[in-house]
Amino acid sequence: MDLTVDIGHLKLKNPVMTASGTFGYGEEYAEFVDLNMLGAIVVKGITLKPLEGNPPPRICETPCGMLNAIGLQNVGLKRFLKEKLPYLRAFDSKIIVNVMGNTLQEYVKLAGALDEAGVDGIELNVSCPNVKKGGIMFGTDKKALANLTAKVRQAVRQSILITKLSPTVPDIPKFAVIAEENGSDAITLINTIPGMAIDTRTWQPKLANITGGLSGPAIRPVAVRMVWEASRAVKIPVIGVGGIMNVDDALEFMLAGATAVQVGTGNFLRPTATVEIINGLWTYLDKKGISNVKDIIGGVNGESIHSNLNN
């Protein structure tokens, strides 16, 4: 059976990646998961300088979801290259680094340095809802996104370039097309949706940052819809993420048009979620008599207005 998928010139051994910010720098999961098994490891968003992040509380729960406002706490580019990347390199999995800049120049610098360091992929986070400037600005402004993608593209020679789009726009296909036209090898959808929760006993926001990003099963229908819309608009692969907890959820994204998937919040519930999904894909394909996982990508019947589906 063939579980490999292609993202740009990268061949992944299977379509299951980790979602940035939910898998640390890989180390934290090493005792739960054989990191060699993963299609790709996407690490926590990196910035040029280290960031200490937001004050606590940084997370809270919502119905079938959670809000986070970590504030991109990370060790910064230098320490990442020195302390974290060598550890990851030891595994036979593709390493994709999520990056966030305050300015176009920062993105270019980050991407250039990581490309030079030989990471397999660079994921542009233009959709982080938890930092004040940069980031989401690029993900909601078409011109800014076009310019950013094009400039970063010039700085990246070997690594594949992925753009992780913001779900807070009315016309995701247009943003997907802009990313494609300006040189992205793939698109990741979706980042968290900005949200807020209030403690009605104390009248305090449940997060110190007041707002945070919503993730988990609650957002899955929104993510699946965006993957479906975007994958019909572009030729480059779409990587689906948002509320994937098990193989069934992963299949939903692939049927909608995702070439690969990322598991985020699902890792917190079951640290073994990624490998369970990979194993589940084998089982599913076997049961369905499908020999190549690529045959399910975009397989949803999206044409007929059918009636009486459930009966």
Add this chain to the structure above:
Amino acid sequence: MDLTVDIGHLKLKNPVMTASGTFGYGEEYAEFVDLNMLGAIVVKGITLKPLEGNPPPRICETPCGMLNAIGLQNVGLKRFLKEKLPYLRAFDSKIIVNVMGNTLQEYVKLAGALDEAGVDGIELNVSCPNVKKGGIMFGTDKKALANLTAKVRQAVRQSILITKLSPTVPDIPKFAVIAEENGSDAITLINTIPGMAIDTRTWQPKLANITGGLSGPAIRPVAVRMVWEASRAVKIPVIGVGGIMNVDDALEFMLAGATAVQVGTGNFLRPTATVEIINGLWTYLDKKGISNVKDIIGGVNGESIHSNLNN
């Protein structure tokens, strides 16, 4: 204790309304709820001509939420005025009519006719994700929204004018300001978020319409955030809706800045939800020693980046 709130020149006996499309034309709830108790009844979206709606299946469940693609099935303006409005008029509750047009002209016609018929309020639905043209177009285009609101405003003399905004934009405060500047008496936030679900056994979308609108507890954090953002940007009241199931949820919206709330999907789970929330407000205010419900509006501590909230 004072539970009244003001929306434009309307004084509601309490801040609890029904959400359009979830309360039929009121009749269906008459045996569960004393309709006289409600702050306002917002009826199913009305169009100029009757609409037969989308083919089934029209709804499905998602984690802590549901997708619907009813397709605005409704009796049309004429039959609404003749058959439905007289029934509603018999109750001592404000009647607000949600309207949807394919064109600006249709909105103006609808609003003018309803105003003339003496309904208390008109809620412009510029955010329906389940019809092909019109609607959401106005809710995601600033110029179109400005123009629409201004034109409808001219046609409406007695009724209050509410604009129900689309949650699919990156900058909800701007849309709120546009509605305000062009004559809206209030803003409703949020309509459903477009979503999609796929049956992995059959590879069919779970809705015949393929995509639908996500409602229920899953979207509450997104709605609360938008209410908070919008209510800080405008002076007119914001009406909060999205995942309100009980009084605690309603309070969350009011603390975030909502002057009133609407209960949608919550009515399906507990047909008595609206009155339970009204009673719950009494109890809450009493317990907190607050004599006027207006004192909780926008009460969330939105300034301090506090630490160690939960401890």
Add this chain to the structure above:
Amino acid sequence: MNRYFKAEITKNLPLNSKNNLLTLFPLEPVIDPEPGQFYMIEVSDSYNPLLKRPFCCLRKTPDNMQFLFTVRGKGTALMKEFRKGQVIHLIGPLGSGYPEARKGCTPVVIAGGTGIASLFSFIERTPDSSRVIYGAKTKDELLMLDELRKAGIRLTVCTDDCSFGEEGMVDQIFMNFLRSNESIRTSCVLYACGPRPMLRAVAAIARDNNIKGYASLEENMACGFGACLGCAVNTVKGYKRVCKEGPVFPIQEIVW
């Protein structure tokens, strides 16, 4: 008398691996259901699953309500875990049930699988002259057989795998029955409930033989009482609500 009420679970008896007989004690005065009407049953208060599920009442006394259910998905799997003493919310009775057969007409009842739950109380009240055809995939899935026999009606049982009763699907049995009872065509009225393909087949036979009758349909439901318009089904008179104008419709009005 309230149509939205609480009830305590007094018994949740597994009949086989997939079917349970659920007995509830209503904690408030409730309305008696007509055959074919249904209830929305709360399966969880976790919001996942979010919505209540529709079920027909098998039998009701002032103190007891019985439901027969098949485990199909998440909601019914949770119902299998219902424990004695647990209190749940219900809405009902809801919808329009089976109209009584007119004088002189012979009811022919056709139940496939769990469709028997919808028709059971109708069968119990129907005259002895009625015919009942009841089919399931296997012998194991034939439910309430003893009770049906007691009811004194003329019962034909069949299984797809021939493990009990006659061999074949209910629509084939119905066809054979019509062939061997030419006279009944003009005097019989159908009452059918079961999987959609079965109903479609039965409806086709009815149309071909110019037989009138009723079928009970299923559709995803959000509210169950006519407010959400989510349960639309296509009929020759346009979309109708399964929960309000249905679940029982004149069989010839349904657009399959």
Add this chain to the structure above:
Amino acid sequence: MNRYFKAEITKNLPLNSKNNLLTLFPLEPVIDPEPGQFYMIEVSDSYNPLLKRPFCCLRKTPDNMQFLFTVRGKGTALMKEFRKGQVIHLIGPLGSGYPEARKGCTPVVIAGGTGIASLFSFIERTPDSSRVIYGAKTKDELLMLDELRKAGIRLTVCTDDCSFGEEGMVDQIFMNFLRSNESIRTSCVLYACGPRPMLRAVAAIARDNNIKGYASLEENMACGFGACLGCAVNTVKGYKRVCKEGPVFPIQEIVW
């Protein structure tokens, strides 16, 4: 040996209206916890609540793990419903526990409310010379008293409402204790767990008296094993993860 494992619930004993003693039988070989380490316990598979909840292990034998929990919100309310035979997932042991006291130092253990759960196994292992101050709001909320007495340590019990033991909060008792034992200041090392205001008060006393020690903190957690950075707490060395560098921190390093 797995840090992510399944366990079967063998007992869920209510101690009073708000506290239960939960006993689990691990279904896989598991690692022994150090005092102060914790486990993430799955409270529901409905995704609402979504996340596991952190709890300290009271006692562990190869076949038994005991947890003491207080019902505070939704998750712990569901734990109160845990039934014998139910199988749940756990992750652990996690985090950094209480370091042993150096030779010559007298451990002074200060537990407020459910904080006793975190310190219980530390107390069981600590030398007889240790002092334990344990306080709760009322007599009812004092838990595991008999077991603590058995442990043979010098125990002072207090309640806010004076319904049992000495009157007052643990920090007042600690203050009095320091006053009447001038000599101990130089030789004692603190181990504290309890509500944040209590810890803050204890830390202030420790600072004023130049006493070293450790406090176990709480913060909302998503993963529990260092991956999400959600459980940050502010220390003099910047943000640290309660689940990894903590939950036990040098008390003087915490920025209150």
